[in-house]
Each structure stands twice: as structure tokens, then as C-alpha cells.
Amino acid sequence: MSALTFLIVAVIKIAVTLGVLLTVVAYTVWLERKVVGRMQNRWGPSRVGPFGLLQPLADGIKFLLKEDLTPPYVEKNIYLLAPGLALIMALTSIALVPIGPVIHLFGISTPVQITGVVSSTGQPSDINVGILIVLGITSLGVYGIALAGWSSNSKYSLLGSLRASAQMVSYEVSLGLSLVGVLLMSSTLSLSGIVHAQLGTWFGFIPQWFLFRGQFVAFFIYMMAAFAETNRIPFDLPEAETELVAGYHTEYSAMKFAMFFMAEYANMVTVACIASVMFLGGWSGPPLPFLSVAVQAFLPLVWFSSKIFFFLFLYIWIRGTLPRFRYDQLMAFGWKFLFPLALANVVVTAFFVAIRA
Amino acid sequence: MHLFLFLLFGAFCVGGAINLLIQRKTINSALSLIVVMGSLALIYLLLGAEFVAVVQVIIYAGAIMVLFIFVIMLLNAGAEEQAKGSNVAKIFGIPGLFAGGIIGIWVLLQHGPEERRIPIGALYGPANKVGMMLFTKYLLAFEVTSILVLIAIMGAVVLARRSHS
Numbered sequence: 001m002s003a004l005t006f007l008i009v010a011v012i013k014i015a016v017t018l019g020v021l022l023t024v025v026a027y028t029v030w031l032e033r034k035v036v037g038r039m040q041n042r043w044g045p046s047r048v049g050p051f052g053l054l055q056p057l058a059d060g061i062k063f064l065l066k067e068d069l070t071p072p073y074v075e076k077n078i079y080l081l082a083p084g085l086a087l088i089m090a091l092t093s094i095a096l097v098p099i100g101p102v103i104h105l106f107g108i109s110t111p112v113q114i115t116g117v118v119s120s121t122g123q124p125s126d127i128n129v130g131i132l133i134v135l136g137i138t139s140l141g142v143y144g145i146a147l148a149g150w151s152s153n154s155k156y157s158l159l160g161s162l163r164a165s166a167q168m169v170s171y172e173v174s175l176g177l178s179l180v181g182v183l184l185m186s187s188t189l190s191l192s193g194i195v196h197a198q199l200g201t202w203f204g205f206i207p208q209w210f211l212f213r214g215q216f217v218a219f220f221i222y223m224m225a226a227f228a229e230t231n232r233i234p235f236d237l238p239e240a241e242t243e244l245v246a247g248y249h250t251e252y253s254a255m256k257f258a259m260f261f262m263a264e265y266a267n268m269v270t271v272a273c274i275a276s277v278m279f280l281g282g283w284s285g286p287p288l289p290f291l292s293v294a295v296q297a298f299l300p301l302v303w304f305s306s307k308i309f310f311f312l313f314l315y316i317w318i319r320g321t322l323p324r325f326r327y328d329q330l331m332a333f334g335w336k337f338l339f340p341l342a343l344a345n346v347v348v349t350a351f352f353v354a355i356r357a
Numbered sequence: 358m359h360l361f362l363f364l365l366f367g368a369f370c371v372g373g374a375i376n377l378l379i380q381r382k383t384i385n386s387a388l389s390l391i392v393v394m395g396s397l398a399l400i401y402l403l404l405g406a407e408f409v410a411v412v413q414v415i416i417y418a419g420a421i422m423v424l425f426i427f428v429i430m431l432l433n434a435g436a437e438e439q440a441k442g443s444n445v446a447k448i449f450g451i452p453g454l455f456a457g458g459i460i461g462i463w464v465l466l467q468h469g470p471e472e473r474r475i476p477i478g479a480l481y482g483p484a485n486k487v488g489m490m491l492f493t494k495y496l497l498a499f500e501v502t503s504i505l506v507l508i509a510i511m512g513a514v515v516l517a518r519r520s521h522s
Contacts, residue, residue, distance in 0.1 A: 075384070078384065078388075127407075128407065128483055128484075129407050129408055129411050129483075129484060132408070132411040132412070132415065132484075133411055135415055136411050136414040136415045136418075136419055138419075139414075139415055139418070139419025139420065139423070140414070140418060140419055142419070142423050143391070143423070143426070146423065146426050146427070146430065147426070149430070150384065150426075150429075150430045158430065161430070162427070162430060162431065165423060165426070165427050165430075166427070169420065169423055169424070169427075172419075172420075187485075189484055
């Protein structure tokens with residue numbers, strides 16, 4: 001592949017992935033309002049377009065046209081930097097996620113993954129420390145929230161961002177440790193390598209996903225920590241509206257608020273992507289040999305997007321179900337329950353991997 | 358290309374470090390330090406040590422600097438007060454720094470061991486190689502460090518514990 005083809009393919013992949021991601025983010029908001037509405041016995045958005053489907057568009061126009069207030073006595077540079085930082089960190093990690101296998105179009109073979117390439121032997125390959133980069137970007141995401149709250153010069157914002165940074169730093173530890181078991185079993189840090197380690201099946205139909213190979217405790221820990229990392233209910237202390245107005249983004253309006261909003265939902269999508277890659281086999285699924293070849297080609301993308309949909313629905317479902325934690329309960333749960341459990345999972349997994357080796 | 362990127366991130370790194378010193382507000386200094394850490398990670402990446410680069414981002418930029426920012430937020434530290442400083446430092450400070458740096462680089466180039474020099478992109482440091490090195494060649498240093506960290510954790514627990522008096 002020449003340098004120019006490589007560049008064109010990369011730009012197309014980035015544009016398509018970003019477009020799809022932003023659409024998914026917009027429609028997750030719609031889905032959330034609709035599903036939570038039905039759970040609370042009301043309709044949710046229904047006026048703009050059929051089933052309220054054009055609501056995200058209307059919201060976007062509203063955000064763009066609203067007056068963009070900057071309160072006095074804020075730390076101006078940092079105040080303006082923070083929402084951009086939050087959104088950039090939220091959108092970057094999707095570049096590492098293997099969305100599908102190698103596709104062949106117009107004589108060019110490339111994996112459906114922004115950072116993926118096809119090596120000279122025809123095997124797909126990507127960055128060999130992929131999962132660590134995702135964790136690194138996640139850990140940088142704290143800055144957007146921390147700086148937003150500090151620079152706003154408001155007690156609610158400051159309290160919200162203090163809570164958020166403490167919570168995210170604490171749960172990051174369990175999040176990282178819960179993935180170690182999977183990394184031990186797959187013995188690679190590359191995300192496409194991890195998907196390839198889960199490709200086989202038992203009895204021809206049960207896929208060999210790490211969730212079914214003994215990592216269900218890790219999956220549970222990962223989901224708990226991921227909810228805390230994305231500041232979703234039941235861990236949405238940073239923006240607890242009954243105590244803190246809106247937490248760290250109290251002083252933000254119009255597009256700057258929308259950037260935080262988009263960052264939160266983009267983070268949800270990223271976390272769902274990593275969960276399905278690490279535990280549910282990414283784009284792999286049980287084989288369906290009765291389908292035609294043309295349908296088979298689309299199957300990986302269908303598997304991947306249905307897994308993402310499952311996780312997004314789970315987020316919304318839990319939001320409609322659970323109340324919020326108290327802050328000391330949150331910290332105790334993170335450090336005294338999830339963290340030791342994650343460590344125990346690492347030790348037990350390492351033991352079994354060592355026995356088999 | 359590699360050389361250009363190396364010079365670019367080197368410039369970022371030095372610029373961030375200078376900015377860290379001249380900023381009056383604590384938060385701006387902390388943010389400059391994050392820039393320094395990030396550019397250092399990219400320089401490691403250019404050398405070929407991708408594992409060290411990512412770990413640099415996760416630990417320094419992602420964990421340690423977050424705690425710095427956290428403390429600054431908690432204490433709400435404002436602008437620092439300027440001391441008058443000594444005249445000797447004012448006159449000889451910057452030229453002395455340059456002279457010291459140049460002499461240091463010259464001595465290293467003249468007398469440093471030839472085989473220890475690493476050209477850009479020549480290191481090959483995937484995670485499993487680093488792990489092997491840590492648990493074989495550098496095992497003693499690794500274990501001593503882990504005991505040191507354990508002592509630090511115990512110290513933190515003792516300091517944070519509520520007294521029962």
C-alpha cells in the first residue's frame with residue numbers, strides 16, 4: 001500500500017468512524033429520554049419528527065443558538081480549555097477500538113479500525129500497547145472535569161469536580177486491574193489481538209469469549225468501575241442535581257455545556273466498546289452458517305453494534321432503576337470491595353494461566 | 358520526519374519547563390508540568406519505547422498530576438509572591454545555565470560510552486521484553502522498589518488515620 005493510499009484510507013476511516021460515533025452519541029440521548037420516559041410511564045420526546053426522532057437535531061440547533069455566557073471572575077483560559085479537553089479525550093479512544101475484521105473494497109484490504117493496518121503477510125495488526133493507550137486517554141479525561149469545576153469560581157462546580165476527580169482516580173484502579181485477567185489469558189496488549197484470541201467456539205456454537213472463560217467476576221468489576229468512570233447513575237455524585245445544581249458544569253451554557261454532554265455519552269460508547277472487545281469477543285459471534293455470503297460479510301458489524309446497543313441499554317436501564325450512592329458509600333465500595341476483588345481475580349487468573357502453561 | 362518530531366516535542370518539553378518556572382499561578386505551573394510529561398512520553402515513543410511512553414502518560418500525566426491538581430483545587434492556592442532574589446543569580450543565572458548545559462553535553466559526547474548511545478527509533482521495548490527484564494536482570498531493584506512503595510503506603514495510612522485520643 002503506497003503512502004497516498006494509506007493516507008486516503010486513514011482519512012476515510014476517521015471521517016466515517018467519527019460521523020457514526022457522533023450520530024450514536026446524539027441518538028443515545030434520544031434513546032435514553034425515550035426509554036427512561038417509558039420506564040416512568042410517560043412518552044418521552046414525541047413532537048419533533050416521527051417518534052421524536054429529530055429531537056437530537058433540534059437540541060443541537062438549540063445549543064448552537066443559545067447565548068454563550070461566560071460568568072465574571074472565572075479563570076478564563078482554563079474555563080475555555082476544559083470542555084474541549086473533555087470532548088477530545090472522550091472522542092480519541094475510539095481510534096483504538098477494532099470495530100470489524102479486515103474488509104476488501106476496491107482492491108484495498110484494511111481492518112475496520114482507525115489505527116489498524118494489514119501487515120505484509122495479510123494479517124491485521126494494530127498498536128501493540130492499544131489497551132494501555134485507551135487507559136491512558138481515560139485517565140487524562142479527568143482533567144476536563146477537574147479544571148472545569150476549579151476554573152468556574154463557583155462552590156457547586158468546585159465540589160462537583162472534587163468529587164469527580166476523587167471518584168475517577170479511585171475507580172480507575174479497579175478498572176485497570178479488572179482488565180489484567182483478560183490480558184493474562186490473551187497474552188497480548190493489542191486490542192485486535194485480544195479479539196483474535198476469542199475467535200473459536202465450543203461445540204460449534206458457544207463462542208470462546210473471555211466472559212465464558214472464567215472472567216465473569218472481572219466483567220462485573222469492569223462494569224461497576226465503568227459506570228463510575230463515566231459518572232453515570234448510581235455513581236453520578238459529581239453532578240448530583242439535588243445537592244450541587246449540576247456539579248462541575250453548573251457555570252457552562254450553550255455549546256460549552258453541549259461539549260460536556262457529548263463527552264459523557266461518547267465516554268459511555270467507548271466504555272461499551274472496550275467491554276465488548278475485552279469480554280464479549282468484539283466483532284466475533286456464534287457462527288451462523290445458514291446465512292448467505294453477502295450477509296456473512298456484514299455479520300461482524302452487526303454483532304459489534306448489537307453488543308454496544310446492549311451496553312447502552314444497560315446504562316439507561318440502570319439509570320431508570322437505581323438511586324444514587326452516598327459519597328462515603330461510593331468510596332468504601334470502590335476501595336474496600338471492588339479493589340480487593342479485582343486483585344483476587346488477578347491472582348486466581350494468574351494461578352490458572354500458570355498451571356496451563 | 359522522526360528528527361523533526363523529536364525537535365518539535367523537545368521544544369515543547371523545554372518550553373513547558375520554562376513556562377512552569379515563570380508562571381505565577383500554581384495551576385498554570387501544574388498544567389505546564391503536564392505538557393512536559395506528555396512531550397517526554399512522545400519522545401520515548403519516538404525512541405521506540407512504546408510501553409514506557411504509555412506508562413509515562415498513565416502514571417505521571419494521568420495519576421500523579423491529577424493529585425497535584427486535586428491538592429491545588431483543595432487548597433485553592435493563588436498567585437505566588439515574588440521574592441527579590443540575589444543579583445548574582447540575575448546576572449549569571451541564564452548564561453551560567455547555558456554554559457553548564459553545553460559543557461555537560463560536550464563531556465558526554467566526548468567521554469560517554471559509544472555503545473550506550475541510542476539513535477531515534479532504535480529501542481525495541483514491547484511490554485513482554487520490559488517485563489522479562491524487570492523479573493530477571495533487574496529483579497532486586499524491582500523488589501526493593503516495591504518494598505519502598507509498601508512503606509510509603511503504610512506511612513500514608515498512619516498519617517491519615519484518625520487519632521483515638
